[in-house]
Amino acid sequence: MSTPQLVVHRDKELMAQAAAARLITKVVDAQAARGSASVVLTGGRNGNGLLAALASSPARDAIDWSRLDLWWGDERFLPEGDPERNVTQARAALLDAVPVDPKRVHAMPASDGPYGTDVDAAAAAYAEELAAASGPEDHGDVPTFDVLMLGVGPDTHVASLFPELPAVRETERTVVGVHGAPKPPPVRVSMTLPAIRAAREVWLLAAGEDKAQAAAIALSGAGEVQAPAAGAYGRGRTLWLLDSAAASRLPRALYPPASP
Numbered sequence: 001m002s003t004p005q006l007v008v009h010r011d012k013e014l015m016a017q018a019a020a021a022r023l024i025t026k027v028v029d030a031q032a033a034r035g036s037a038s039v040v041l042t043g044g045r046n047g048n049g050l051l052a053a054l055a056s057s058p059a060r061d062a063i064d065w066s067r068l069d070l071w072w073g074d075e076r077f078l079p080e081g082d083p084e085r086n087v088t089q090a091r092a093a094l095l096d097a098v099p100v101d102p103k104r105v106h107a108m109p110a111s112d113g114p115y116g117t118d119v120d121a122a123a124a125a126y127a128e129e130l131a132a133a134s135g136p137e138d139h140g141d142v143p144t145f146d147v148l149m150l151g152v153g154p155d156t157h158v159a160s161l162f163p164e165l166p167a168v169r170e171t172e173r174t175v176v177g178v179h180g181a182p183k184p185p186p187v188r189v190s191m192t193l194p195a196i197r198a199a200r201e202v203w204l205l206a207a208g209e210d211k212a213q214a215a216a217i218a219l220s221g222a223g224e225v226q227a228p229a230a231g232a233y234g235r236g237r238t239l240w241l242l243d244s245a246a247a248s249r250l251p252r253a254l255y256p257p258a259s260p
């Protein structure tokens, strides 16, 4: 487990731009070191803000997009192309504008796909896809992702792991179907905490006043069942990227020295 590090930016636009720059560097470094890179994307406002900032950065061309695997931490279980699907939003924000290899874009199944409306079968299939992509150098049935990003919800949810629901208690499976999510749509597919913790780096994104309480709770010693964001950490690094509004209720002791 890595102790969370915090970086606080002035506002959500600067946070998105700085996180995009950070991601470009991380991917370029991983490709130089290991030949390819793997990144887990998140949905939500902050995740899509980062992708849009990446799309507008001239430095995006430093990435070899053909040597990048993209995965998702969660998905809203809706028909292919639904505007509320995380993959649809990621395509609109970035992926349609860059030369990704379609075989390396690992979208989670849709509700009109091969598993129909059986979300548990869809989740099991994604778990198999992850297992097939992992090698002996990995720690179990998921690849060692270079960066796994998570938007933090106002209720402290990450991916589709909501407080107190069974998915956040999962200790064996890497991907599960989620039923009865309090945020629409109620049926979702989500990586679990064990899968999230396989990543080299986990980045939690929180911008806006409505995330302030969640950040304060998750970073103040809450349990992961009550505050799933508290249970999300990477093997080598756990990084909270915040704007000043989301950081406004953090205990002073947690506030990074260089922040405003």
Ligand SMILES: O=C1O[C@H](COP(=O)(O)O)[C@@H](O)[C@H](O)[C@H]1O
Pocket: 042, 043, 044, 045, 046, 047, 074, 075, 076, 086, 150, 151, 152, 153, 154, 158, 159, 160, 183
């Ligand atoms: O529904 C979801 O919400 C979270 C957080 O979204 P935000 O809009 O409050 O930032 C997101 O990270 C997750 O991927 C998504 O499915």
